[in-house]
Amino acid sequence: MSRKSSYQLMQGNEAVAEGALAAGVNFFAGYPITPSTEVAEILADRLPANGGKFIQMEDEIGSIAAIIGASIGGCKTLTATSGPGFSLMQENLGFACLAEIPLVIVNVMRGGPSTGMPTSPSQGDVMQSRWGTHGDHPIIVLTPATVEEAFQYTVKAVNLAEKYRNPVILLMDEVIAHMRARVSLPPASMVEKVNRVQPNMPPEWYLPYERSATGVAPMASFGDGYRYHVTGLVHDAKGYPTANPNECRDNIRGLFTKIERGFREICMVDYECMDDAEHAIVAYGSMVLSARSALEQLRESGCKVGLIKLGTLWPFPRFALEQYLPQLKTILVPELNMGQIYREVLRVNAGKAVIEKLNRVNGTLITPNEIVKTVKGLIR
Amino acid sequence: MSRKSSYQLMQGNEAVAEGALAAGVNFFAGYPITPSTEVAEILADRLPANGGKFIQMEDEIGSIAAIIGASIGGCKTLTATSGPGFSLMQENLGFACLAEIPLVIVNVMRGGPSTGMPTSPSQGDVMQSRWGTHGDHPIIVLTPATVEEAFQYTVKAVNLAEKYRNPVILLMDEVIAHMRARVSLPPASMVEKVNRVQPNMPPEWYLPYERSATGVAPMASFGDGYRYHVTGLVHDAKGYPTANPNECRDNIRGLFTKIERGFREICMVDYECMDDAEHAIVAYGSMVLSARSALEQLRESGCKVGLIKLGTLWPFPRFALEQYLPQLKTILVPELNMGQIYREVLRVNAGKAVIEKLNRVNGTLITPNEIVKTVKGLIR
Amino acid sequence: MTKKSTLPTETGSSEHPEITIFSDWCKSCGICVAFCPKEVLAMDENRKVFAKSPQNCIACHMCELRCPDFAINVKEVEKQPNLEEES
Amino acid sequence: MTKKSTLPTETGSSEHPEITIFSDWCKSCGICVAFCPKEVLAMDENRKVFAKSPQNCIACHMCELRCPDFAINVKEVEKQPNLEEES
Amino acid sequence: MISNSQLVNKYFRHNKKFPHIWCPGCGIGIILGNMLRAIDALALDKNDIAFVSGIGCTGRAPVYVDFNTLHTTHGRALPFATGLKLARPEMKVIVATGDGDATAIGGNHLIHACRRNIDITTIIFNNYIYGMTGGQYSPTTPHGDKAYTCKLGNIERPFNISQLVEAAGATFVGRTTSYHTLQLQNIIKKAILHKGFSVVEVITHCPTTYGRINKKGSAVDMLRWQKEVAVDKSRADKMDPKELEGKIITGVLMERELPEFCEQYDTIIEEAQNQQQGKSK
Amino acid sequence: MISNSQLVNKYFRHNKKFPHIWCPGCGIGIILGNMLRAIDALALDKNDIAFVSGIGCTGRAPVYVDFNTLHTTHGRALPFATGLKLARPEMKVIVATGDGDATAIGGNHLIHACRRNIDITTIIFNNYIYGMTGGQYSPTTPHGDKAYTCKLGNIERPFNISQLVEAAGATFVGRTTSYHTLQLQNIIKKAILHKGFSVVEVITHCPTTYGRINKKGSAVDMLRWQKEVAVDKSRADKMDPKELEGKIITGVLMERELPEFCEQYDTIIEEAQNQQQGKSK
Amino acid sequence: MSQTTTEIRLAGSGGQGLITAGIILAEAAIFDNKNVVQSQSYGPEARGGASRAEIIIADGPIFFPKATWVDIFLAMSQKACDQYSFDIKNEGIFIVDTTYVKQIPTSSAVAIPISSATREKFGKELFSNIVALGVICEVCKVVSAKALKAAISNRVPAGTEKINLEAFAFGQKLAKEALKNHNGAENEAIEADT
Amino acid sequence: MSQTTTEIRLAGSGGQGLITAGIILAEAAIFDNKNVVQSQSYGPEARGGASRAEIIIADGPIFFPKATWVDIFLAMSQKACDQYSFDIKNEGIFIVDTTYVKQIPTSSAVAIPISSATREKFGKELFSNIVALGVICEVCKVVSAKALKAAISNRVPAGTEKINLEAFAFGQKLAKEALKNHNGAENEAIEADT
Numbered sequence A, B: 001m002s003r004k005s006s007y008q009l010m011q012g013n014e015a016v017a018e019g020a021l022a023a024g025v026n027f028f029a030g031y032p033i034t035p036s037t038e039v040a041e042i043l044a045d046r047l048p049a050n051g052g053k054f055i056q057m058e059d060e061i062g063s064i065a066a067i068i069g070a071s072i073g074g075c076k077t078l079t080a081t082s083g084p085g086f087s088l089m090q091e092n093l094g095f096a097c098l099a100e101i102p103l104v105i106v107n108v109m110r111g112g113p114s115t116g117m118p119t120s121p122s123q124g125d126v127m128q129s130r131w132g133t134h135g136d137h138p139i140i141v142l143t144p145a146t147v148e149e150a151f152q153y154t155v156k157a158v159n160l161a162e163k164y165r166n167p168v169i170l171l172m173d174e175v176i177a178h179m180r181a182r183v184s185l186p187p188a189s190m191v192e193k194v195n196r197v198q199p200n201m202p203p204e205w206y207l208p209y210e211r212s213a214t215g216v217a218p219m220a221s222f223g224d225g226y227r228y229h230v231t232g233l234v235h236d237a238k239g240y241p242t243a244n245p246n247e248c249r250d251n252i253r254g255l256f257t258k259i260e261r262g263f264r265e266i267c268m269v270d271y272e273c274m275d276d277a278e279h280a281i282v283a284y285g286s287m288v289l290s291a292r293s294a295l296e297q298l299r300e301s302g303c304k305v306g307l308i309k310l311g312t313l314w315p316f317p318r319f320a321l322e323q324y325l326p327q328l329k330t331i332l333v334p335e336l337n338m339g340q341i342y343r344e345v346l347r348v349n350a351g352k353a354v355i356e357k358l359n360r361v362n363g364t365l366i367t368p369n370e371i372v373k374t375v376k377g378l379i380r
Numbered sequence C, D: 001m002t003k004k005s006t007l008p009t010e011t012g013s014s015e016h017p018e019i020t021i022f023s024d025w026c027k028s029c030g031i032c033v034a035f036c037p038k039e040v041l042a043m044d045e046n047r048k049v050f051a052k053s054p055q056n057c058i059a060c061h062m063c064e065l066r067c068p069d070f071a072i073n074v075k076e077v078e079k080q081p082n083l084e085e086e087s
Numbered sequence E, F: 001m002i003s004n005s006q007l008v009n010k011y012f013r014h015n016k017k018f019p020h021i022w023c024p025g026c027g028i029g030i031i032l033g034n035m036l037r038a039i040d041a042l043a044l045d046k047n048d049i050a051f052v053s054g055i056g057c058t059g060r061a062p063v064y065v066d067f068n069t070l071h072t073t074h075g076r077a078l079p080f081a082t083g084l085k086l087a088r089p090e091m092k093v094i095v096a097t098g099d100g101d102a103t104a105i106g107g108n109h110l111i112h113a114c115r116r117n118i119d120i121t122t123i124i125f126n127n128y129i130y131g132m133t134g135g136q137y138s139p140t141t142p143h144g145d146k147a148y149t150c151k152l153g154n155i156e157r158p159f160n161i162s163q164l165v166e167a168a169g170a171t172f173v174g175r176t177t178s179y180h181t182l183q184l185q186n187i188i189k190k191a192i193l194h195k196g197f198s199v200v201e202v203i204t205h206c207p208t209t210y211g212r213i214n215k216k217g218s219a220v221d222m223l224r225w226q227k228e229v230a231v232d233k234s235r236a237d238k239m240d241p242k243e244l245e246g247k248i249i250t251g252v253l254m255e256r257e258l259p260e261f262c263e264q265y266d267t268i269i270e271e272a273q274n275q276q277q278g279k280s281k
Numbered sequence G, H: 001m002s003q004t005t006t007e008i009r010l011a012g013s014g015g016q017g018l019i020t021a022g023i024i025l026a027e028a029a030i031f032d033n034k035n036v037v038q039s040q041s042y043g044p045e046a047r048g049g050a051s052r053a054e055i056i057i058a059d060g061p062i063f064f065p066k067a068t069w070v071d072i073f074l075a076m077s078q079k080a081c082d083q084y085s086f087d088i089k090n091e092g093i094f095i096v097d098t099t100y101v102k103q104i105p106t107s108s109a110v111a112i113p114i115s116s117a118t119r120e121k122f123g124k125e126l127f128s129n130i131v132a133l134g135v136i137c138e139v140c141k142v143v144s145a146k147a148l149k150a151a152i153s154n155r156v157p158a159g160t161e162k163i164n165l166e167a168f169a170f171g172q173k174l175a176k177e178a179l180k181n182h183n184g185a186e187n188e189a190i191e192a193d194t
């Protein structure tokens, strides 16, 4: 796509597709679903033109399976879906976690549960993105709040997936996915691209699950001469199934270790007006937009309010809160769900500040004014 | 099955099947999976003999779909699965939540994620059972700690499902599912059976989603003359799709209201030695067994330790903790996962007691001795 | 909208079949017009169907059977339907 | 167990094909014994296979092809395999 | 014949649901109407009918009509219907499903329902595309045709639904188009009366997506095409394969008798109860 | 011919994996061995082979052999393999799957892989039952036979896999048994060489579950049965249907040439790139 | 209308192309070097229902992407007019397509038979959305005609630029006439280049 | 062996029927009016691997269902013997089937060729597990022979009760002989009815 000026009008889903291309994604498998379909449609056009591949699978189970297969074949892969499809992907998402396969799932959240409100905004899948598959596992979940971030976070998602050999979820509200805004994207050459570490030892020495100092093992692609085994069973460093308790422990705990080691790099948090804040709004996704508007008004009327904007939801960036807890009297968590990140805030808060939630599940947004009113009520 | 004495040897999975029959379950659809398969095998034999129906579906998605269909047809329904199958059921589980269909899913947890450790005990699916499907929704999750409870809780699960028009998950560790123990089951006639409330107004007046004072609407069976609509879209009191924000709010919030109203009835908690306890172990499932053994030893050696045994995991029985927080110095949460209920305990604790976790994810149990040692370490 | 508020726009005389169009439901797809074997129907300037030549109607009911919106109704006057061969 | 530790139990002389049985791998299913066209093989009292009549072996390799456990090996002495018609 | 007014009066729900959501000229309404006429002709009791669908434009059909209606998840109408039918064998269970719903995400349930020969009538509204999500290719999009995820032309080959369901075990297979409304009524009637799993494939048109991107003209043009390509089985049987190229054979393509699932299950119940009585004696 | 020792040396992984997990006499080992012989005969490079499986006793095959091996989730081997193949079209992708894995939970992926005609060789180990979970009926369990979830006899009818995959679009269909090891090798060789989606159904035996509950005797007895019921296609073509009742026709049942998916995708890439160049000019 | 932020809402029914119009308007704002956010509401997943596009144009940053206090409202169907006019500013500009809006809620509305005039002029209603853009441009001057023309050429299918620009000019003309009647004052006919 | 709690472990390989033996033992304990918990470990999902059944018998409540300090251990394969004997009490009873266990880890073990003796006597090893129960009954007396016989009759396939009871008696006999050699003392031959 040739750029006519440094600014352009772009939709959130389009920005995701552009981000994927910029990050080097060369394989997409998916199944259409509102409100994420534009990502697939754009990549169906753009990938082959860039020598990449697009395949529409028979369902979402097949879609995630196909990108796992392609990732094992060495591709940078991504799929895009929404709640119902994301639910169907859960089993194979667990496979990717355990087998440590880099991939990105874009989940554009719509009102739920079930078919729910297919074209309405929601943030109902926050906890699901962390806990949706069975068995204990860590995961990385990013959530953009603007169209520009939809681009940036997609790049980041692909890079983190590659770096940590882990699935990354890009969780986006329908609002961000469907709104169009003026953006200025960096030229492709300026975009940082991370590639998974490949083994450089002789094939006989290669242990596909032996963690290096970073906690991540190098990953060979099938067909490159490293013949190894990939399985959804708990496995040893060679990749072979094991029932040995120590090996099992090492396998599962190792998944956590690598993410813990990368914790600070993975966590993206922005702070706005927090220096002197006595009250904070913790927000993510579209609620950042409402909160920012509210913040302007609140500061104008002299309230010492700040914004903690979560770009990373999981692992939950607890430090972002902890560092401000000593100065905070109240924290408001506005969400388009019944209070999911609210629970995390409560946990981390450990009884210190007063925590309040503001929730909406009727398919409409919480407006800036509602936040202003609630914060003022809290401050009293 | 004729009883030879009031005591008999019974396996956990067998007790679930017996409980289902005692509660009046007359429809089972499932797909075999270790370690839950015995439930299906027993019911395949026993249901037709009791005039009920058993069908083996092509997968778990079909299994839950079939029991939803049968439940709408008026049957009391149940399915049994394990992690991978439970993950596949998530989408339709959300349908059942939103459409308010009574049914019971038995999830016998095995080591995960993915295929994991198919025959090893685990408690890895605790958070998934609450958050596995997309969109915000409440759910009821019970977890038995003995073979006898496997029977009792299955009955309770069926009854709660019927009473609240809601899916209920019976979450069981592999240990409980596969161990055999001496049990004495009540005669079928003594087992309390709850049936969903049926409408008794003329069909034209029937509103399938108009909440009564209990927060639950009466549920007609298809074929009984009440022709109504069931959908996975957010709907109004008639059951018809709506995009009206107020109706949407009423629909989603109403799901929560009915469970909140029933909170105390739904929550099963047992307290052992808690009266004078300064330290508590919070445990569920097989960890109750380890904890009880440990408790005996700890009390013998004079430690003021008690046990809070959670029979209901979701909605999380926060009051069970809250009432004891003033007297507690420390709380230990042993789990066969990386610390899932631990998070809930932390949240409810709100900084009051010292909370410690004890986790295992290698396919083996935490032994009583390990708990004893940890508690002693905590007490110092 | 309930049926009651849908006012029939046009009815024929008692000699030929009675053609009723519920114009609130009509989405102007033109199917009835196109497949009427007797060119009874036509579209007005607001792209709503009306019976231009009701007298030609043979009550074959093809417009009724093919209207995707249940928006057209043909009532014959004491006669049996005259179903046309379709293929 | 690695292959090295698996001691071959029996070998034939150089006149007839050399039959090797890896008895650690043999699960005593009896397939090789049943389908040997020349009744070369038999089961010992521990239900492990041995070559009872190695001299009769025609190196048809049917035992090898059908052993589910890769536990039997027939090596002909400089001869081409004599593959039996199967059906 | 029942008129549209009578149809609406007798079978439609009388609240805030009309005009329906389908695009101008969409074939779904035509098929729905003629399905209702078939049901009317059979004089079935509305209380005994369960009308089940998945997700898609087609999936929106049940909400309008006054039966026991169940709008399930995408691709899963058949297993929902299977559970319902087995729980209520006396009911007539009819499934409305799009080509994507039936053969993409729902393909497995379709072939298994065929195999089980459970007494359900499945009407597949085959418009060659995913209508609801705005026109991506489906497993029935013809090779070479365009959709919004294959703007350069579809490289996949379409399923032949009739062949597939026959091979999977269906015991009644019919096919027609939304143009051939009388044949449609006729086949649906037969399918409902058939004891066992019956599939009726209806070739229909989505002018908004498939029609637009493939430049197939208006709904009227697309109906004309259906008229042209359809050849009744009785005629086709006499034609040679060359002549039939590009044609769609319509009619009852296959019908056979095999034991029905629910009936067979009744024998299992009987046997199990006999055995149990034997034991307790 | 490569001997077992050579086979083990050349193709098996040399660590702690033997003896394998399959029961005494189980046919899976036989099929695996003869698949390796076929591969050996084709002189393929081990680095170019991806061996993919789902879950089940059959699914455990890949871990033993020294290829690029991928043991996926239950029923999903084919979509994993599809992604891998499309990412690495130069590799030979072989899928090992049980009857349950392939046609129960995985049935949809199977028919869609057929339809796409993607160049993957799928070997279906059909033992008529779910072995791994201890013997529940599968979509191929014969009508009337027993399993641990149908002790009174199966009321469902089995899929005819060959018919199903042909109707779904497979371009190579072969069938044989674990008894007919030479034919097995032969068909697998042809299937691997076939450009397009190939299915090889191997009738095999699970003495532990299906054999036991149906009183089919030992593994040896079950192999004898395979020998008896198998009729080579060349012979079967000359026999009349009556004679063939209860028989299983073996051999290459169908082979046809149709454009392969990955190759077609290459033309899309070419076209898209041409268009883009056209644009940027 | 605030100096720095203008909220515009275009509402009508499914096939009228108002989302496209919204996108063009937004893109034009960018060409005018303004900041912009555009969003839309979908009805139920299927087609034919009410459709609504919102465009917020500002000099500075824009946070909340939905209109809360609408400056300019275009209604091209009665339903849309009834449903989406509740939050129009008192001093806001209200444009209605009288082809479809028969009950006009305020006497201050600029009432133009956009669709029927388009049909008369071009034989089909296809270009009504572009005609509407011409109207908006003329009535509100929130984006320049130059930018709008550039945006139109950029977004419409290749080969249809000319006729679309004609439609735009036609809209401008319609508006001018209407304003004459409406305001009783002549509006400037020259393009408001910036 | 503690007065109130006895932990028993039966270990061998897949097809030997030790889980069934464990179940029968547990059921017999119930017939003896004791409390009991039985559990087993599975190998990987498939068959043929090591197999282990544990039975805890007590007068009072039993909480933890797994053996932690084994009183009675039966090993019917070398692998099981090697793998599962680490937590046997010093004073525990160690029974090995010398058919398959060639390396016996303690000289105090009661060594009986259970499988080969069964094969000799009954033509097949099918009944080895029941023979083993006879041995255990005789060696340990943890449950009564009467209860065991009742439990056997209850659990074995209908029609095979008689031969199974014969196998049980045969096991008792084998044990008696072995104990003679082992202890140098004659054990009582009468059934320990309770």
Ligand SMILES: Cc1ncc(C[n+]2csc(CCOP(=O)(O)OP(=O)(O)O)c2C)c(N)n1
Pocket (backbone or CB within 6 Å): A031, A032, A033, A034, A060, A084, A085, A088, E055, E056, E057, E058, E059, E074, E097, E098, E099, E100, E101, E102, E125, E127, E129, E130, E131, E132, E133, E138, E206
């Ligand atoms: C699990 C899931 N995946 C995807 C979707 C999105 N979706 C809705 S309808 C549909 C396909 C519609 O096509 P078809 O079944 O042919 O019906 P039509 O709309 O053409 O009638 C899709 C992909 C969904 N609702 N759920």
Ligand SMILES: Cc1ncc(C[n+]2csc(CCOP(=O)(O)OP(=O)(O)O)c2C)c(N)n1
Pocket (backbone or CB within 6 Å): B031, B032, B033, B034, B060, B084, B085, B088, B115, F055, F056, F057, F058, F059, F074, F097, F098, F099, F100, F101, F102, F125, F127, F129, F130, F131, F132, F133, F138, F206
């Ligand atoms: C999602 C899921 N459901 C169920 C299972 C349990 N399961 C494992 S293998 C299997 C079936 C095995 O049968 P088949 O595919 O015929 O292979 P076989 O074991 O006979 O070789 C089942 C149901 C699973 N692992 N995952």
Ligand code: SF4
Pocket (backbone or CB within 6 Å): C021, C025, C026, C027, C028, C029, C030, C031, C032, C033, C049, C066, C067, C068, C069, C070, C071, C072, E025
């Ligand atoms: S067929 Fe129906 S909707 Fe179409 S123009 Fe005629 S009356 Fe209107």
Ligand code: SF4
Pocket (backbone or CB within 6 Å): D021, D025, D026, D027, D028, D029, D030, D031, D032, D033, D049, D063, D066, D067, D068, D069, D070, D071, D072, F025
């Ligand atoms: S076929 Fe193999 S496993 Fe079976 S008995 Fe012969 S050598 Fe042993």
Ligand code: SF4
Pocket (backbone or CB within 6 Å): E021, E022, E023, E025, E026, E027, E028, E057, E058, E127, E131, E132, E205, E206, E207, E208, E209, G046, G047
């Ligand atoms: S999108 Fe297509 S299938 Fe859907 S309602 Fe419109 S015309 Fe019909």
Ligand code: SF4
Pocket (backbone or CB within 6 Å): F021, F022, F023, F025, F026, F027, F028, F057, F058, F127, F131, F132, F205, F206, F207, F208, F209, H046, H047
């Ligand atoms: S259970 Fe059956 S299929 Fe599985 S390894 Fe044993 S014999 Fe083979």
